[in-house]
Amino acid sequence: MTLAARDPLASKPVALADLDLREQLRPMDHLDALEAQSIYILREAFARLKKLALLWSLGKDSNVMIWLARKAFFGKVPFPALHVDTGKKFPEMYAFREHYAKEWDLDLRVDPCPPIDSVDPTLPPAARSAARKTEGLKLALAKYGFDGLIAGIRRDEEATRAKERVFSPRGTEGGWDVRDQPPEFWDQFNASPPPGAHLRIHPILHWTEADIWAYTKRENIPIIPLYLAKDGKRYRSLGDQDITFPVASHASSIDEILHELQTTKVPERAGRALDHETEDAFERLRVAGYL
Amino acid sequence: MTIAVPPATLATPNGTTRPLVRIVIVGHVDHGKSTLVGRLLHETGSLPDGKLEMLKAVSARRGMPFEWSFLLDALQTERDQGITIDTTQISFRTRSRDVVLIDAPGHAEFLRNMITGASQADGAVLIIDALEGVRDQTRRHGYLLQLLGIKQVAVVVNKMDRVDFSAERFQSISDEISAHLIGLGVTPTAVIPISARDGDGVAERTANIAWYNGPTVVEALDSLTPSQPLDLLPLRLPVQAIYKFDDRRIVAGRIESGQLQAGDDIVIMPAGKIAKIKSVESWPVTPVAGPQGAGRSVGITLDRELFIERGDVIGHVGAAPRDTRRLRARIFWLHDQPLTAGATLLVRLGTRETRATVVAIEKAVDPGDLASEAATAIKRNHVGEIDLSLAQPVAADPAEDFPRTGRLVIEVGGRIAGGGLVLSVESGQRAATADIVPVESALKPEERAARFRHTGAVLWFTGLPGSGKSTLAKAVERRLFDRGGSPILLDGDTLRAGLNSDLGFTPQDRAENIRRLAEIAAHLAANGHIAIVAAVSPALADRAAARRIAGDRFREIHVATPAEICEQRDPKGHYAKARAGALQNFTGIGQDYQPPTASELVIDTSAQSVAEATDTIESMLARSGVLVDELIDLAAHI
Numbered sequence: 001m002t003l004a005a006r007d008p009l010a011s012k013p014v015a016l017a018d019l020d021l022r023e024q025l026r027p028m029d030h031l032d033a034l035e036a037q038s039i040y041i042l043r044e045a046f047a048r049l050k051k052l053a054l055l056w057s058l059g060k061d062s063n064v065m066i067w068l069a070r071k072a073f074f075g076k077v078p079f080p081a082l083h084v085d086t087g088k089k090f091p092e093m094y095a096f097r098e099h100y101a102k103e104w105d106l107d108l109r110v111d112p113c114p115p116i117d118s119v120d121p122t123l124p125p126a127a128r129s130a131a132r133k134t135e136g137l138k139l140a141l142a143k144y145g146f147d148g149l150i151a152g153i154r155r156d157e158e159a160t161r162a163k164e165r166v167f168s169p170r171g172t173e174g175g176w177d178v179r180d181q182p183p184e185f186w187d188q189f190n191a192s193p194p195p196g197a198h199l200r201i202h203p204i205l206h207w208t209e210a211d212i213w214a215y216t217k218r219e220n221i222p223i224i225p226l227y228l229a230k231d232g233k234r235y236r237s238l239g240d241q242d243i244t245f246p247v248a249s250h251a252s253s254i255d256e257i258l259h260e261l262q263t264t265k266v267p268e269r270a271g272r273a274l275d276h277e278t279e280d281a282f283e284r285l286r287v288a289g290y291l
Numbered sequence: 292m293t294i295a296v297p298p299a300t301l302a303t304p305n306g307t308t309r310p311l312v313r314i315v316i317v318g319h320v321d322h323g324k325s326t327l328v329g330r331l332l333h334e335t336g337s338l339p340d341g342k343l344e345m346l347k348a349v350s351a352r353r354g355m356p357f358e359w360s361f362l363l364d365a366l367q368t369e370r371d372q373g374i375t376i377d378t379t380q381i382s383f384r385t386r387s388r389d390v391v392l393i394d395a396p397g398h399a400e401f402l403r404n405m406i407t408g409a410s411q412a413d414g415a416v417l418i419i420d421a422l423e424g425v426r427d428q429t430r431r432h433g434y435l436l437q438l439l440g441i442k443q444v445a446v447v448v449n450k451m452d453r454v455d456f457s458a459e460r461f462q463s464i465s466d467e468i469s470a471h472l473i474g475l476g477v478t479p480t481a482v483i484p485i486s487a488r489d490g491d492g493v494a495e496r497t498a499n500i501a502w503y504n505g506p507t508v509v510e511a512l513d514s515l516t517p518s519q520p521l522d523l524l525p526l527r528l529p530v531q532a533i534y535k536f537d538d539r540r541i542v543a544g545r546i547e548s549g550q551l552q553a554g555d556d557i558v559i560m561p562a563g564k565i566a567k568i569k570s571v572e573s574w575p576v577t578p579v580a581g582p583q584g585a586g587r588s589v590g591i592t593l594d595r596e597l598f599i600e601r602g603d604v605i606g607h608v609g610a611a612p613r614d615t616r617r618l619r620a621r622i623f624w625l626h627d628q629p630l631t632a633g634a635t636l637l638v639r640l641g642t643r644e645t646r647a648t649v650v651a652i653e654k655a656v657d658p659g660d661l662a663s664e665a666a667t668a669i670k671r672n673h674v675g676e677i678d679l680s681l682a683q684p685v686a687a688d689p690a691e692d693f694p695r696t697g698r699l700v701i702e703v704g705g706r707i708a709g710g711g712l713v714l715s716v717e718s719g720q721r722a723a724t725a726d727i728v729p730v731e732s733a734l735k736p737e738e739r740a741a742r743f744r745h746t747g748a749v750l751w752f753t754g755l756p757g758s759g760k761s762t763l764a765k766a767v768e769r770r771l772f773d774r775g776g777s778p779i780l781l782d783g784d785t786l787r788a789g790l791n792s793d794l795g796f797t798p799q800d801r802a803e804n805i806r807r808l809a810e811i812a813a814h815l816a817a818n819g820h821i822a823i824v825a826a827v828s829p830a831l832a833d834r835a836a837a838r839r840i841a842g843d844r845f846r847e848i849h850v851a852t853p854a855e856i857c858e859q860r861d862p863k864g865h866y867a868k869a870r871a872g873a874l875q876n877f878t879g880i881g882q883d884y885q886p887p888t889a890s891e892l893v894i895d896t897s898a899q900s901v902a903e904a905t906d907t908i909e910s911m912l913a914r915s916g917v918l919v920d921e922l923i924d925l926a927a928h929i
Contacts, residue, residue: 024581025522025550025581025582025583025584026581026582026584027584028584028586028587030311032586032587033586035588036545036586036587036588037588039545039588040531040545040588043531043532043543043544043588044531044642046532047531047532047601047642070574070575071573071574072543072588073534073536074534074536074537074539074541074572074573074574074577074590075536075574075575076536078536155379155380156381156382159362159379162379162380162381163378163379165407181404181407182403182706182707183403183404183406183407183625183707183710184407184707185406185407185410185411185439185700185707185710186410186698186700186710188639188700188707188710190702190705190706190707192702192705192706194705208382265338265339265340266339266340267339267340267341267342
């Protein structure tokens with residue numbers, strides 16, 4: 001405020017007293033802060049990259065991400081929503097995709113994954129199955145020439161994801177060099193992928209599972225009903241049908257899910273077989289370009 | 292020994308009632324950061340089912356005793372080498388708040404990752420091995436915390452079991468680190484003796500540390516406060532983008548400080564354009580009423596069509612950031628190649644990016660031992676103070692007043708290589724030319740001097756309107772040309788018709804007018820011509836700036852004709868208009884002329900003829916080495 005006196009435009013200083021006369025400032029709550037940060041990241045990605053796509057897995061996290069993109073860009077998602085389809089998702093997920101791609105006016109691109117034979121045979125079975133998605137992603141990248149992929153991973157999901165950057169460079173083969181991640185601070189992002197490489201952008205990296213549900217409820221974002229308990233079981237995380245399993249739960253509404261999350265000590269991805277096969281299976285997948 | 296967190300006090304997941312604090316754990320490699328994090332999670336009941344068993348199995352598989360750090364050292368290479376390579380985050384709860392713990396690597400090799408983690412924190416825990424004591428990474432991390440703006444630091448002295456819980460050993464480390472931190476301007480909130488492996492001091496004061504009366508680690512975390520609200524600072528809205536998805540033209544950005552609402556008078560810096568906020572746009576409901584505060588990502592529309600672009604900063608009229616092309620910053624450097632003076636790089640300041648040159652390195656310090664080094668280069672993982680010259684003007688604030696917008700990062704080869712705080716902003720300062728590689732003329736100065744029989748010079752005629760500057764300038768031009776020289780006349784009014792047509796007569800515009808004249812004149816002089824400038828140039832400071840630009844080729848000639856005579860002459864009719872009130876800011880009657888105190892020559896055209904005055908000037912040029920003919924010949928002419 002001492003600056004004002006030295007500024008050539010300091011003809012009409014804004015006194016704090018004037019601000020007091022204004023309508024009361026609505027304080028930001030936790031969800032407001034998460035939302036604002038994610039919008040900032042999405043806008044940075046859109047400003048700094050040439051050809052972006054948002055990876056839409058149809059799950060709760062990527063639905064929140066699409067919602068945030070609509071907020072960031074005032075209703076219209078200005079880049080394609082890419083679904084790299086293993087062909088093994090639940091029918092409810094495909095129905096959801098068809099319905100909301102229209103309702104949300106998305107530029108939907110569905111790209112298939114190659115057959116299992118083309119995937120590293122040394123990976124454990126579930127990880128190998130999941131790795132098809134990595135291969136599908138590489139094919140889609142080559143086909144469209146995207147230089148940035150927006151992905152809905154979160155730090156609290158899994159330990160190697162906790163070490164991710166918001167703007168995370170990938171090599172020309174799509175790989176993640178975990179030993180040489182660039183510094184990233186003060187919301188200044190490394191957004192210059194070398195030719196042929198791409199960036200992963202993680203706008204909800206700082207959210208937790210509970211944040212996703214609380215925000216989904218507050219904003220009334222549609223979800224796939226598989227997340228809600230039926231006959232004592234529900235899915236906490238949705239992947240391919242053959243490698244994803246429900247957890248025991250009686251939470252049949254978002255409120256009940258939120259309550260369950262306060263007390264459970266079962267990790268979110270407990271029902272995702274690929275995480276648990278060997279100590280490093282997930283890291284190996286991620287280094288190779290998995291989400 | 293688990294902290295009982297009564298379920299009734301658990302937060303609602305959206306956390307509206309409980310503060311969220313982000314804490315980074317830093318310190319020298321192997322002093323126990325990851326172990327402390329693991330212990331904290333265990334003590335607060337935050338570990339997921341099966342995690343403890345998994346850790347035991349992973350440790351056993353490696354034939355190691357139980358390793359808490361495997362919880363966070365998730366990467367295979369981290370577990371194999373037993374060190375944390377990259378930063379990670381994990382959340383847990385204490386009685387009064389939600390905590391996000393950021394584990395940062397202690398190895399010097401991974402300082403960039405430590406900074407990545409620590410930059411997101413509200414407070415820090417600095418961990419020190421009781422046996423090893425304060426080490427270079429302890430000091431380095433302490434220094435960087437201060438540079439990252441983290442003022443709340445709790446110190447834990449770990450592995451107290453290895454020194455038999457000695458109160459004396461604890462006290463000596465406590466004294467050393469407290470002195471170090473206080474020297475940096477950071478007062479530790481607590482210094483706590485602990486054994487992270489066994490749990491002493493983490494959540495409980497055990498019998499082993501019965502002599503200690505201060506808080507436990509959990510209590511210390513409970514007393515750290517979340518980041519301060521920025522709503523009460525002046526408005527800063529760095530522009531991220533302009534969107535035209537429909538018929539609205541929306542200026543998008545995040546409010547870094549202050550607040551705004553529809554109807555506010557704003558100024559867009561660095562161009563200084565004025566507008567009014569027409570609406571605050573949103574989705575799905577728009578527009579939104581009421582003020583929007585710091586931290587919100589917003590979109591606004593303006594009441595007029597202006598050229599505005601990413602990188603501009605919006606402030607309120609009267610409290611806007613300054614525009615500058617010169618910054619002084621305190622930085623940390625992370626790149627393999629040391630930073631040297633003359634280096635060209637990319638600077639990011641908010642959403643603005645600009646090329647920049649390091650004009651000077653003022654200070655270079657190894658924060659590990661606090662030894663000052665020769666200020667010629669800043670090495671990797673060292674800190675220093677630099678003077679930056681920017682290729683384009685930016686809106687900037689000092690970090691002291693604006694913690695969010697007063698910081699910058701430096702990019703080399705498309706990758707962040709360093710960052711730091713803006714110490715000072717030189718308002719309206721011209722950029723140093725060091726960022727430009729000048730193309731040298733093919734001709735040597737001597738070649739021109741031999742042909743023109745003079746060296747390059749700037750003759751600066753200053754004086755009241757009507758004092759005779761232009762007349763004298765033209766006469767000198769003719770005289771020099773006639774003797775084979777290369778004089779070039781730069782008349783203030785002539786240049787105002789073209790090059791300087793964007794400038795008015797405010798003190799700022801006059802200063803810029805003079806700066807441009809001086810730049811052109813200096814360039815001509817550097818190439819062997821004699822630039823003859825005739826300009827009122829009323830301000831001492833502006834002329835001093837011109838002299839700085841032109842250096843020792845500058846010759847100031849004060850045309851000190853008495854004011855009454857100037858007004859009687861009034862060759863352009865300006866005095867008459869000014870007397871009639873039709874000409875504002877006219878020097879002579881409206882503004883004060885500041886006469887030179889040490890000009891090379893003073894000439895009164897009411898007492899000398901034009902020819903006599905021209906002789907005097909020629910003689911001065913000869914005496915001061917501009918004209919290279921023998922003095923005798925010139926004297927003969929006179």
